[in-house]
Amino acid sequence: MANLNLTSENIKRISGVDARKCMRCGKCTASCPNFEDMEYHPHQFVYFIENGKLDKLLESKSVFKCLSCFACVERCPRQVEPAKLIEAVRLTVIRQQGANHLLPDEIPAAIDEEMPQQALVAAFRKFTK
Amino acid sequence: MKYSYYPGCTLKTKAKDLDIYARSSAEALGVELVEVKEWQCCGGVYTTAQDEIATKLSAVRTLMSARDEGTDLVTVCAACHNVIKRVNDDMRNNEYVSTRANNYLQAEAPYAGETRVIHFLELLRDEIGFENIKKAVKNPISKKIAAYYGCLLLRPSSVMQMDNPENPSILEDFIKAIGATPVISAYRNECCGSYFAVTDKSIAKRNSSKFVDSSEKNGAEMILTACPLCLYNLKQNGGASVPVVYFTELLAEALGVK
Amino acid sequence: MQKIGVFICWCGSNIAATVDVKRVAEAALHEPGVVYSADYQYMCSESGQTLIKNAIKEKGLTGVVVCSCSPRMHEATFRKAAESCGLNPYMVEIANIREHVSWIHKDIEEATEKAVILMRAAVAKVNLNQSLTAGKSDVVKRALVIGGGIAGIQTAIDIADAGYEVDIVEKKPTIGGKMSQLDKTFPTLDCAACILTPKMVEAASHEKIRIISYSEVESVSGFVGNFTARIKKKPRYVNEALCTGCGICAEKCPSRKSKNEFNEGMDTRGAVYIPFAQAVPKLAVIDPTACIKFKTGKCGLCERNCTAKAIDFNQKEQIIEEKYGAIVVATGFNPIKLDGLEEYGYSQNADVITSLELERLMNAAGPTGGVLLRPSDRQHPHKIVFVQCVGSRGLRPCDKPYCSKICCMYTAKHSMLIREKYPDTEVYVFYIDVRTPGKNFDEFYRRAVEQYGVHYVKGQVGKIVNDGGKLIVHGSDLLMNEQVIIDADLVVLAAAIEPDPTAKSVATMLTASIDTNNFFTEAHPKLRPVESPTAGVFLSGVCQGPKDIPETVAQASAAAVKVVGLLSKDQLTCNPCVAGSNELLCNGCSSCEKVCPYGAISYITKEVRRGDFRRVAFVNEAVCQGCGACTVTCPSGAMDLKGFTNKQIMAEVDAICK
Structure with missing residues (x-):
């Protein structure tokens, strides 16, 4: 997975989301109906991506646990759109050969x-x- | 009143009731629904990634054909509605996506989001009017009904623009129009578990049962939805002991065309 | 021909790091009329000014150009310096090479070129400048305060104590504002009424203060020192001179369905009512939308029972016209509406309330007599969740982008008071950050945590649902990295605050500016925080930005000082840059008269040449504010603005385009 070129910039390009708008309120995680099944929660996706710490997200099954229900997107006061970030990470994973889930x-x-x-x-x- | 109509694949197979009763009700209400020619599957889910162009093309084709017919496009499946409406928004407001989609499609007239996409519920509320539906009702449904919105009809509200995303009323108003009593349940606008019905049933179970439990606790005798997958999850995974039905079926029944 | 000196300021490195000041000074010497140029590290300093003064004296300068910061900063400084050695101050012009050049450019070449061009334009203008003499205008020694909350009251008292007449115009039937609805105040927990009521009474009994309640300022004309306001006094249907405030009418009124505004709609009042026990003025008012007599023509129970014979169903709206030297805006705030934030379920659940509603539920004069009972079933809540930042610090259309500033402290207050009075109640506070800058503020918040055991949870609430009568609060605990679900009996939302809806129309009326959030803009955010950019208009309280009571009172007094400083002058020096009409060119069309926002232009018949009588424009220089609207409207080019003549402006443009 080292060659994935999974940088925050790439995620920003794919998702169209600027993680730096986050004010760390955790409302996304508070809203997430699938919290229990996720190792990393929506606010952690945002924070890890903002800080370029993507390896953990990449290796975690959490990318396959998002319901894409957009509750986090709807309620985020900063319009960060966490679900779009998660989707960008998931796509980066499954776009590799043999990585279908x-x-x-x-x-x-x-x-x-x-x-x-x-x-x-x-x-x-x-x-x- | 004439509209282009997009049924979607599930409505031709497992969710025939949603389609058939939409058509018969529309006819009873004097609305002509013309099925979009050679429509393709919408893709089931909208892909949020900027660089996903191919997954949006089938929706663009549908939107273009409605534009070429010169009519608004009516959808009835909540999932198709979500995909088509959001792709339409991309074609209108996202230059990156619209340029690439148009380059790929090479249509005579590029598509720029001209088509107005409305859900069948919006057709009932905004074009026909719930007051007029009330007048057309022959068999009032005297039941206590809990409406399940799920996530797709309402979110993201900036694009869907159907109702207040956290305190919607369109389904409850519909329930009143057909002579029934709405029951407001907790989690009516939260996700049912969606496609996790395929990969992880426990997720679908947990999410669906929250709404089902609340509805039954509140005395609902029936649950109403606009989405085949929600219906499936509420029934199969939510363990609903009351009937879960499509809103179109109840409408047809109320209008006496079932 | 002018003899012009050009002075280029380095502004430390602010300008000199980006603009080659030596080159600008050298280039200046090649401009027509320039006889001297110099650059200096800090031109505004004492020694910098001396440099200018000496040059004026030694070189016999007739005009000065200072290339420096914005004229808003130091135009007055340099004009004063010139005047002190006998040069007419209006012979000094500023070329702004800091804000317009060095601060916004990076490339030294480009910046220097632009600085030279701006210098050249200023020199071209000075070549055409003429000495101007400012006139004087009288100051009306009376102030108008718009809004009668704690801000308006404090400003009025301070102005009145200095010996000047003040009118407070309050749109509600009583003064007191939001503070009158509060129960206790942080950080000392004294009762709001106990400290506000004496102020209200003081205002009412002050011989220099007139309270014009239940009234709104409809229009304002004029200028600093001489405004005229039209005040619309709404009919109370109660004769103010006769009403004793006994309250018999309110007791007898059979209409009881109107929501009681004072208690945030949590109980009802009669159609005739006194807003609250300590209202000032303590007079009844009839709400015609609820009054049975107004609706059906029958009833009149209040009229029959009023021993003072004060009820007057025929009362009409009145207009009061008054002149003022200064105007203070104290229009205050409101909590935002929560329709766009329905994830918190405010409109769906009676037991989800706002903090202001909680104030009323805890107040002895509130709907529950000060016993904390939840609205749905009037039971004691045993688990209470507070949600902070509801609508604050967000970017969605339903949010406000700013911090509302007061919520952290009042929430700490509420949670502490509840734990004190009802120790069996569990209290949770969801917070994003706890912001407590202020004297004794953080200590206060810490007391809530350490002494009163309030559970502070770092995280926001995402959703509140009602599941069979229990409020299920879904929040996040970021420090635990957990989603927390609390079944609460009562939820209190710290709704963002926003300027009163009247702020916008008041700003338009006063030509004072407001920002994108409708807060009034200061003349300078740091150095002139209580003045609006419009001369004679001052700002008091939350209309300028979120603030708590101590800050509001401090700012209110500061605004009063500014007003007193203005009213203490008998005359004001007018701006000499006023319009003037060339009577030979004027064709008497009246276009200028129509566009003048100050009513400074009238038409007179004048013998412009022997035997040639014409109708020509006449500018009242004391009234003209030099806005220039007339000069651009005049079809014949007769109207010109002194100090900014068409010729001067064209010369500047030519110099820039050269």
């Missing part, structure tokens, strides 16, 4: 009769390249 082989076991197509399309969009 969801494989077609896993699908038959994961679905049932009722599950809408939308769920599969969305999951593939978020977790694979």
Whole structure:
């Protein structure tokens, strides 16, 4: 993962988000419905990216735990848009060869009769390249 | 009143009810919905990355075809609505995305976000008017109903502009219009767990059940939604013991066209 | 031909680091009329001024150009220096090579070139300057204070104590403002009413103060020392001279549904009411939107019961016109509306309240008689969550970008008072930063934590939902790196404060400027903080920026001193840069008269040449403020502004374009 060129600048370019606007209020983390499942929480994504400490985020499963529900984006008083930062990190990870988080082989076991197509399309969009 | 209509793939398969009853209700209300020609899947989720152009193109094609028809575009699935409306906003306000999308599509007339995208609920509220729907109701639904918004209809509010993102009322007003009583539940605008239904059911379970529990505690006899995935999660993962239905189905029932 | 001296200031390294001052001085010598040039490290210093003075005397200078900082800083300094050795001060011009050049450029070449050009323009102007003599205008020895909160009251008392007449115009039926709604005040916890009421009474009984309550300033004309204000007095439907304030009318009034503003709408009042027990003036007022008599023509119960015969349903709006030498803006603030911040659920839950509402819930004159009961079911709350920075320090459209400054301290106060009075109550405060700069302020906050056991949680609240009657507060604890979920009985929001909505119209009326947040702008943020840039208009209290009571009172007194300084003068020196009309060119079209914002232009019939009588513009120099609107409007080029003549300005433009 060393060759990823995952710099804060890259994340800024992909996400369009300036992490330096953060005032460290933690409202994103307070709002996150998936807090429990994340090793690193939205405010940590913002802070780590702001400080160029990206290795930990990159290696963490937390990038695959964001629901993209935009609660953090909606409520952030500073318009930092943490979900966009998380998405940028996740994309940087899965854009590598062989880094897909969801494989077609896993699908038959994961679905049932009722599950809408939308769920599969969305999951593939978020977790694979 | 004539509109371009985008059903989306789930509405042709697992969520047929959402589509069929939208059409029959529209007809009953004197609204003509013309299905967009050769539409493609919206992509399911909007990609926020600046450099994701290809994932936005199918939505642009839909938006262009509505523009070429000269009509507003009506969506009914909350997820499709979210994707198409946000891509439309990019085409209008994000030069980086719009330039690249247009370069790729090479259309005769480049697309600059001209189409107005409205959700079926907005069609009911703003174009037809809940007052008129109330008048058209033949079979009032005398039930206590909890509305589930989820996240896609409301956020980000700066783009979606449907309602107050933290205190919405459009679904409750709809519930009143069809003769039912709205039940306000906690977490009605929080995520259901979404596509984690595929990869991690425990997440979907935890998120959906919060709303379901609150609704049932508040005495709801039914739960209403506008999204196939929300419906799935509330039912399968939220453990709802009351029926979870699409708002269009109830509308059709109230209008006597079910 | 003028004999001009050009003086280039280094301003330490402020200018000299970016502008080659020697080259500017050398270039000056090649300009027409320039006989002398010099550069110096600090031209504004005593020795710098001496340098200028000596040159005037020794070289017989008739004009001076100082290339330095903005004329707002030192134009007066250099003009005074010139005047002291006999040169007319209006023969001195400033070329601003600091703010306009050195501070905004990096490249020395470019900066020096621009400095030379600005110097050249100033020299071109001075070549055409003429000596000007300032006139005098009389000062009306009366001040107007707009707003009767603690700021307005303090300013008025201080001005009145200095012996000048003051009118306080208050839009509400009583003075007292926001402070009258507070329970206790930090950091000493004395009761707000106990310290405010004496001030209100003092204002009311002061022989030099007139309180014009339930009134608004409708328009203001004139200029410093001589303003005329039209004040609209709304009808109270109660005769002020007869009403004794006994309150019988309010007791008898059968309409009881109006929200009581004094208690932030948490209880109701009659259609006829006295705002609160200590109101000044203590007079009843009828709210015609709620009054049964006004709505149906029947009732009149108050009229029948009033032994003083003060009820007057036929009262009409009145206009008071008065002249003032100075005007003080003390329009105050309001907590913001919370519709855009519904993640906190204010409008969805009765038990989510604002801090100002909490003040009323803890006050003996409040809706619960001072017992802390939550609004929904009038039960004692046992778990209370305070949320700080609600709408402050944010960038969304519903947020304010600034810190509201008072919230940290009043929240510490609230949490401490609650723990003192109800020790069985758990209190949580969500904070982003605790900001307590002020004497005894941090000690006060620490007492809340250490002595009273208030739980301070570093983090913001993201969402508050009502789940079956309990308020579920989702917050974050950044130090624990945890999401905290608290089921609270009562949530108190520290809503941001914003200027009163009238600030905007008052600013327009006074041609005083406001910033993007509608706070009034100071003449100088550090050195003239209580004056507006408009001469004769002063600022008192939160209308200028968020501040607490001690700061407000200090600023109110400072504004009063400035007013007294102005009113103590019998006459003011006018600005000699006023308009003048060339009667031979004037065609009497009245265009200038129409655009003049000060009413300084009238038309007279005058014999301009023998036997040639014409209708021509006449400028009242005492009234003209030199804004120049008439000069650009005049179609025949007859109107000109002294000190800024069309010729002078064209000469500057030519010099720049050369």
